[in-house]
Amino acid sequence: MRMDTKFGWKLQRLAKKLWFRAALYALAGLLTALFSVFFSPALPPFVSAKIGADAVDNILTILASSMLTVTTFSLSIMVTAFGAATNNGTPRAAALVAEDPTTQNVLATFLGSFLFSLVGIIALSAGAYGEEGRAVLFVVTLGVIAIIVAAILRWVDHLSVLGRVGDTIDRVERSAGHALEERRRYPSLDALPASAHDLFAPVDAIMIHAPDIGYLQHVDVAALDGIGEKFGTRVHVLAIPGVYCDPSRAVAWIAKAGNHGADEAEMTAAIASAFTIGAMRSFEQDPRFGLSVLSEIASRALSPAVNDPGTAIDVIGRLTRLFWLFRTLSEEERPGKPRFQHVTAPTLSLVDLFEDAFDPIARDGAGHFEIQIRLQKTFKSLSGIDAEMAAEAKVQSRRALAWAERSIAVDDHLARLRDAARQIEALGAGAER
Known part of the structure; x- marks a missing residue:
């Protein structure tokens, strides 16, 4: 997945957060429980008589109590895996364990199932379901149970490797491989390769300094290209992701000549905002x-x-x-013409x-x-x-x-x-x- 824009990069990082996936599954559980209320009028009355829908109350109660316990237990296992990754590998690798999609999917399934059960119990107690609605809820509950069983089986198999040093090394290698492959295809972040002249700004150049202190995590090359095109200039990037920056360090420069004129302050601020700086390095562009x-x-x-x-x-x-x-x-992988012609960047x-x-x-x-x-x-x-x-x-x-x-x-x-x-x-x- 390309991460040319800051928005796309932040969206990708957001999707890796545990709470993001858990929130989606919880919302799905909530909507699934409410689905039975609105779908029940479409169900023929005789169907509810043939389905043992009376048992749905007990099933939901069991699900609610068990899913809360399983979720808490799984979270403790995940925390233990973080510690193992830190102690057996390096603290820098723990972030990759936290982003493990299997772990996140399993925990999100448990949390979504708990919320589904909780909403179902509340709706039943409030009399929101008729006989047909209880039948629909019963069928949906059976589907949720099937999903839970599949998640538990996958989780049990996954626990055999989670947090172990071999698993941690695998994760780091994959992340490094993805970043290297992206840089192999786009050596200069899909901008023009910086020449020796581009890396040394003339004395009258406009220097853009780092907006914060920390590691450069991402460069929004697409935004820089738009700025260069708008102001009729070329942005010369001096710092690539992984570099430690502070306000005294120039991360880019532009030539003094051009038609920027009175918009110089606006332009330099826009260029500086294209550089994302954080307390820690990230794997994606580094x-x-x-x-x-x-x-x-x-x-x-x-x-x-x-x-x-x-x-x-x-x-x-x-x-x-x-x-x-x-x-x-x-031959198919060799870099073609850079997409961003108003930006130069080092390799x-x-x-x-x-x-x-x-x-x-x-x-x-x-x-x-x-x-x-x-x-x-x-x-x-x-x-x-x-x-x-x-x-x-x-x-x-x-x-x-x-x-x-x-x-x-x-x-x-x-x-x-x-x-x-x-x-x-x-x-x-x-x-x-």
Whole structure:
């Protein structure tokens, strides 16, 4: 799903909130209970005599009490899963567990069923249902019970993985993969790629500074393009999502010349409002964040308190897959002409991506031979993508080897690592930093 506009991005984030889905299901439960009142006149009188509708009172009472208990119990399980994701992975990954659609659907089903039962009991007590209405309510209640049973079966199966470190890593990898795939298709957020000239504003340029303090979460490129078209100028974006901003930092600039004139204040305010800044980084437009979170999970696994090199090796394998995903494009996936012609924006720095992903693992796994040899194999694999990747892989290979030489005392292990690093150095040429 594209998130060019701030409204679309905020709507997508709103849809991931637990209360949003629960509110929709609760509203559906309320409407379903009231449906029986208005639909009952269309039901032939003899139908109610053939359906055991008298039992609906007891069924609704049982549903109301049991669904409240199950909802409370499920919420406690969800909170425990948040804690497990934080303790076994990283606090940055807990947000993805909270956005789990299966958990949200199950909890919303339980809450909606509770409200359905509650409204049904109240309506029955008020005499809102006739005999036909009770028959309709009975049939609808059977349908709600079927939905509840399906939700419970799905929930029981889901609990076997919720909050576990493997499940947390899967979620982070998927989020990072989606962000990288979006950036692969639109390297400059579907704007014109910023040249070296675009990244350095002239002395007479109009600078637009960050409107708040925090991490840049989203850039409304569509709004910036509309502003540029309206005022006959081009907006040069300097900061992309993931950058930490404060009011002293320029996030964009525009040329002084142009027909903005007296509307300059209005224009700069509109440009600044296109940059959304928050207290925490978000996964959607910030691929580096996903890589950093994966690296954090690996670092925690390598800590003496956890001592789980296997998880770190698993993370390295996933990082390898993500880099291949990011740098390999089919002909159909190659970026076309940027849609927003009045905006320039920087592309992701491959140096930053490598450092976010591998530097912490190389540092914290310096004394683990199995980690270091896996890193060297990864760098060799990534060297086969293209010359730019090969050049950065060589830099990372040397850096990881330097960490290993300071911590590994076994000569045979060091010899194997040095041999692996030499093989990477001997691979295809590329401009080196």
